[in-house]
Amino acid sequence: xxxxxxxxxxxxxxxxxxxxxxxxxxxxxxxxxxxxxxxxxxxxxxxxxxxxxxxxxxxxxxxxxxxxxxxxxxxxxxxxxxxxxxxxxxxxxxxxxxxxxxxxxxxxxxxxxxxxxxxxxxxxxxxxxxxxxxxxxxxxxxxxxxxxxxxxxxxxxxxxxxxxxxxxxxxxxxxxxxxxxxxxxxxxxxxxxxxxxxxxxxxxxxxxxxxxxxxxxxxxxxxxxxxxxxxxxxxxxxxxxxxxxxxxxxxxxxxxxxxxxxxxxxxxxxxxxxxxxxxxxxxxxxxxxxxxxxxxxxxxxxxxxxxxxxxxxxxxxxxxxxxxxxxxxxxxxxxxxxxxxxxxxxxxxxxxxxxxxxxxxxxxxxxxxxxxxxxxxxxxxxxxxxxxxxxxxxxxxxx
Amino acid sequence: xxxxxxxxxxxxxxxxxxxxxxxxxxxxxxxxxxxxxxxxxxxxxxxxxxxxxxxxxxxxxxxxxxxxxxxxxxxxxxxxxxxxxxxxxxxxxxxxxxxxxxxxxxxxxxxxxxxxxxxxxxxxxxxxxxxxxxxxxxxxxxxxxxxxxxxxxxxxxxxxxxxxxxxxxxxxxxxxxxxxxxxxxxxxxxxxxxxxxxxxxxxxxxxxxxxxxxxxxxxxxxxxxxxxxxxxxxxxxxxxxxxxxxxxxxxxxxxxxxxxxxxxxxxxxxxx
Numbered sequence: 001x002x003x004x005x006x007x008x009x010x011x012x013x014x015x016x017x018x019x020x021x022x023x024x025x026x027x028x029x030x031x032x033x034x035x036x037x038x039x040x041x042x043x044x045x046x047x048x049x050x051x052x053x054x055x056x057x058x059x060x061x062x063x064x065x066x067x068x069x070x071x072x073x074x075x076x077x078x079x080x081x082x083x084x085x086x087x088x089x090x091x092x093x094x095x096x097x098x099x100x101x102x103x104x105x106x107x108x109x110x111x112x113x114x115x116x117x118x119x120x121x122x123x124x125x126x127x128x129x130x131x132x133x134x135x136x137x138x139x140x141x142x143x144x145x146x147x148x149x150x151x152x153x154x155x156x157x158x159x160x161x162x163x164x165x166x167x168x169x170x171x172x173x174x175x176x177x178x179x180x181x182x183x184x185x186x187x188x189x190x191x192x193x194x195x196x197x198x199x200x201x202x203x204x205x206x207x208x209x210x211x212x213x214x215x216x217x218x219x220x221x222x223x224x225x226x227x228x229x230x231x232x233x234x235x236x237x238x239x240x241x242x243x244x245x246x247x248x249x250x251x252x253x254x255x256x257x258x259x260x261x262x263x264x265x266x267x268x269x270x271x272x273x274x275x276x277x278x279x280x281x282x283x284x285x286x287x288x289x290x291x292x293x294x295x296x297x298x299x300x301x302x303x304x305x306x307x308x309x310x311x312x313x314x315x316x317x318x319x320x321x322x323x324x325x326x327x328x329x330x331x332x333x334x335x336x337x338x339x340x341x342x343x344x345x346x347x348x349x350x351x352x353x354x355x356x357x358x359x360x361x362x363x364x365x366x367x368x369x370x371x372x373x374x375x376x377x378x379x380x381x382x383x384x385x386x387x388x389x390x391x392x393x394x395x396x397x398x399x
Numbered sequence: 400x401x402x403x404x405x406x407x408x409x410x411x412x413x414x415x416x417x418x419x420x421x422x423x424x425x426x427x428x429x430x431x432x433x434x435x436x437x438x439x440x441x442x443x444x445x446x447x448x449x450x451x452x453x454x455x456x457x458x459x460x461x462x463x464x465x466x467x468x469x470x471x472x473x474x475x476x477x478x479x480x481x482x483x484x485x486x487x488x489x490x491x492x493x494x495x496x497x498x499x500x501x502x503x504x505x506x507x508x509x510x511x512x513x514x515x516x517x518x519x520x521x522x523x524x525x526x527x528x529x530x531x532x533x534x535x536x537x538x539x540x541x542x543x544x545x546x547x548x549x550x551x552x553x554x555x556x557x558x559x560x561x562x563x564x565x566x567x568x569x570x571x572x573x574x575x576x577x578x579x580x581x582x583x584x585x586x587x588x589x590x591x592x593x594x595x596x597x598x599x600x601x602x603x604x605x606x607x608x609x610x611x612x613x614x615x616x617x618x619x620x621x622x623x624x625x626x627x628x629x630x631x632x633x634x635x636x637x638x639x640x641x642x643x644x645x646x647x648x649x650x651x652x653x654x655x656x657x658x659x660x661x662x663x664x665x666x667x668x669x670x671x
Contacts, residue, residue: 291630333554333636340633399639 022355023076023375030367046347046389053352053360054386055098055108058091060356061379062111069118072133073378074357076368082133085122086142087380088115089129089149094383096155097390109159116156119149120167127174128189143178143185146171147202154208172209175202176222183229197243198255200230200262207269227266230259231278238282239302250299250307252372253315256282260322268329276329283323287338296342298365298372310370313362314381317346321388324395336395343388350385351377400612401430403509403528405517408435408479408491416601417478417515423605425485429612432488432507433478436495436518478515496521511611513604514566522568530611532566535600537593539578540564541621544571545629549592550640554632558651559583561596563603565618570628574618576610577603583651588644 047053061071061080069083070091092112099105099112124130128141129149153168178186184195206223210216233241243251243259260279267275285304290296296316297306320342327336349366351358362381364373373381402424406417424431482489488507492500495518504512504527512532514520525532538548540562552559560580567573581595610616632640643649 287630288628333551334627334629337630337633337636340635396635399635 026076026368030369034367046344047352050347050350051098051386051389051393054350054362054382054389055095055360057358057360057382058094058379058386059108059111061091062115067111067114069115069134070379073373073376073381074361076375080357082135083118084133084379085119085129086145086148087378087383089119089145089152091379091383092116092152093155094386096159098386101390112156113161116152116161116164119152120164123167123170127170129171131191141174141189142191143175143189143202144191144196144199146174147199147205150175150202150205150209154205154212157212168209172206172216172219175206176219179222179226181225183225192246194244194247195229195242196245196255197230197233197240198258198262200227200266201258202262203227203230204262204265204269207266211269223266224270224272227263227272227275230263231274234278234281235302237304238285239300239304240282250301252299253286253296253312253319254372255315256286256300257315257318257322261318261325264322264325264329268325279322279326283326283335286319287323287334290338290342295345298370308371310372311346311366312364312370312372313346313349313366314364314372314378314384316342317362317381317388318384320346321384321391324388324391327395339395340392343392347385347389400511400608401432401507401509402511402513402608403504403507404431404433404478404513404515405495405520405524405532406433406435406478406515407518408437408477414516414597416597418476418481420515420601420604421478421481423601424608427609429608431482432509433482433490434495434500434504435479435489435491436500437491437493494518495524500524501527511608513608520566525566533563533576533604533607533611534566535604536562536564536571537596537600538562539580540571540575541623541626543629544626547632548629549589549596550632550637551629553640553643553649554636556650559592559596561599561603563600563607564621572621572623574620576607576616576618579603583644583649585647589641
């Protein structure tokens with residue numbers, strides 16, 4: 001989630017010497033790069049091995065924890081961060097997707113299975129998945145985290161790993177029973193205690209599980225109720241109320257992309273037109289912003305005025321993926337056009353070089369000191385980079 | 400009738416179609432003047448790099464080597480030098496919204512502004528002419544608004560053409576006046592089509608001026624929902640468009656369109 005490093009456990013707060021040494025170099029590089037971008041047109045080239053490098057770095061996030069989940073990421077101040085249950089849940093799906101494409105995915109499949117097992121081992125008694133990094137106390141089940149791990153278990157079920165049927169069922173029960181009549185969840189299990197439109201991604205996970213045999217109509221109805229609530233939060237100009245992580249924040253590209261992807265994939269599975277229409281409406285606005293501004297600032301106010309001077313690279317690359325999926329689902333090449341641009345805009349910031357701890361990773365922000373996960377390479381940024389690069393490959397092959 | 404060309408100098412000021420349009424309007428007895436927004440070198444370089452990247456230098460070399468379609472004048476002659484030779488009023492300004500620019504245009508009391516490759520025109524300038532402002536759009540409105548619409552038309556296997564329309568505050572949304580396809584020959588590439596569109600736009604702009612002068616113009620309002628806004632095409636998609644053109648896969652030759660006729664709308668040509 002977009003919470004940055006603030007909730008990392010105190011044991012990681014000591015400054016890591018080797019990471020700290022690179023800090024001035026990387027900050028200086030981004031300063032020069034930001035200046036260059038202001039003066040010259042962008043040449044957003046994506047190296048041929050960008051995807052493999054991203055996957056390689058995600059594998060290192062697994063090794064960094066002793067293969068006990070995927071590290072939350074790499075901090076230039078603190079080094080490797082502890083395992084992060086929420087995002088480990090969806091990182092494993094990326095590894096499986098790449099394994100299917102590479103044809104040599106034994107190690108990746110094994111790792112994905114290990115991540116799934118680790119998640120099952122830390123699943124809360126109520127079926128939910130805990131808040132924050134591993135080690136966070138007190139432990140509390142969070143709706144979004146549970147949904148993201150449910151995605152991972154469904155991915156593994158799709159691979160024939162039946163041992164994940166039971167934890168998936170328990171997670172789904174936690175989600176379905178906690179959902180209220182209005183389509184929002186009990187605040188006690190919401191991050192920051194408020195409803196979030198990005199929980200459409202949770203509903204998408206519920207739909208995925210519900211459509212497996214035996215079909216679960218009650219779970220499907222619950223998911224629809226949540227998705228209908230999300231659509232109702234959209235204003236006529238495409239902006240979403242409740243598309244925030246914490247009270248007082250503005251919507252970020254990361255949260256908007258989560259929201260749109262959940263709606264879009266739910267449409268793909270259910271055929272519900274309003275979910276697609278909502279994703280298109282916000283996308284049209286953001287695509288225009290990308291074209292006019294040449295970049296995608298991290299946050300927006302309710303008339304779509306940009307309110308950040310930095311990019312949230314995660315959000316940019318996620319939106320690129322949303323637009324490629326919109327192209328795949330509608331055939332509208334304008335979304336392909338925008339999706340390629342957004343992905344390349346973010347992918348051109350992928351870290352490459354001899355320093356293995358970050359080689360292949362995508363930072364939270366550009367410049368790296370931006371307020372979204374500052375001075376950090378969160379595992380989810382690279383996960384979405386890899387996902388979007390795979391989608392990009394699919395789209396380019398079809399041209 | 401008094402007509403003011405609104406153009407940009409020196410970038411895109413040497414193309415012959417502007418001079419030919421000017422000659423035609425002078426022959427028709429139009430009182431012509433020209434107002435420029437004058438870009439500095441850094442603005443020009445930046446605009447070129449924004450549009451073409453480092454390929455701007457290759458493009459510049461190829462354009463210098465390519466004779467313009469029907470171009471019988473030195474390629475280096477600008478509309479500005481052509482106008483000065485004919486002792487037409489010419490005024491240059493940093494920006495079209497500058498007070499001295501607005502004052503100069505008001506003093507000419509134009510009935511009509513004709514955009515001939517202009518920067519974005521401020522409302523304060525659009526308010527001056529009584530008959531309005533017309534613009535040539537290198538695509539068939541209302542379907543194709545925005546940028547690279549020739550390329551997008553080929554992508555969708557739709558006809559390529561030019562629309563002359565009245566200018567409103569929105570982008571390419573004003574009522575259309577004249578619309579026509581260009582014929583696409585088997586060997587045509589995108590620069591060939593651009594040259595044909597330039598020649599066609601000169602003719603259609605001249606026709607539109609005549610119709611507006613004679614009171615026979617029939618503006619057709621656009622409905623935004625009848626078209627789409629397009630943006631600069633990504634290089635990967637552009638490669639597909641170039642391939643479709645060079646391979647003959649692009650099947651619209653313009654032969655089905657009666658010359659001078661409005662291109663027919665074709666249902667299902669692009670996704671909703």
